[in-house]
Amino acid sequence: MVKSITAKGVIYGNDTLFTCKPNRNGLFELARKHGRVAGTRPQDLKNKVYAESLDEAWHLLKTEKFYIVLTGQVFGIHRKSLRSVDSVDIDFENETQPACVTI
Numbered sequence: 795m796v797k798s799i800t801a802k803g804v805i806y807g808n809d810t811l812f813t814c815k816p817n818r819n820g821l822f823e824l825a826r827k828h829g830r831v832a833g834t835r836p837q838d839l840k841n842k843v844y845a846e847s848l849d850e851a852w853h854l855l856k857t858e859k860f861y862i863v864l865t866g867q868v869f870g871i872h873r874k875s876l877r878s879v880d881s882v883d884i885d886f887e888n889e890t891q892p893a894c895v896t897i
Contacts, residue, residue, distance in 0.1 A: 796848040798885040799855075801877050805868040812864035812875045814848065822851040823863035825876055836861055836876055855879045 799814035816822055821844040825836035834841055843860060845851035854860050861876035 795887045796852045796884060797887050799848060799852065799862055799864070799882050800885065801864055801875065801882045803864075803866055803875055805866055805871060805873050808868045810866040810868050810873075812866040812877070814851065814862055814864050817844075819844075821846060822848060824851060824854055824860040825863060826859065827861055827878065828859045837863075837874075852884060855882070 801812045803810050803812050814822055824843045824845060826841040826843060827836060830836065830838075830841050843854065845854060851862060855862050856879055858879055861878055862882060864875045864877055864882070866873050866875060
């Protein structure tokens with residue numbers, strides 16, 4: 795069972811831990827990497843996909859067809875980051891491992 799999905803990043807020169815958090819509706823956001831409408835960006839509304847749990851989000855992310863939407867905060871400044879499976883760390887209930895490890 796997935797406990798958290800995180801990645802390290804920078805906001806305005808400050809090291810930040812980006813985490814996967816549910817949106818206002820309690821859903822986790824992903825963005826289509828492949829199969830997007832021509833001329834659209836991954837973060838466009840029509841390319842968003844929602845997962846009800848971190849486990850479901852992890853299974854979609856592992857297909858390499860999606861980016862996961864992570865959020866970070868520094869001094870009250872919030873930023874989102876789209877990350878692929880090879881650039882996130884997955885914390886399972888009993889262990890932590892980089893996502894690039896073959897499971």
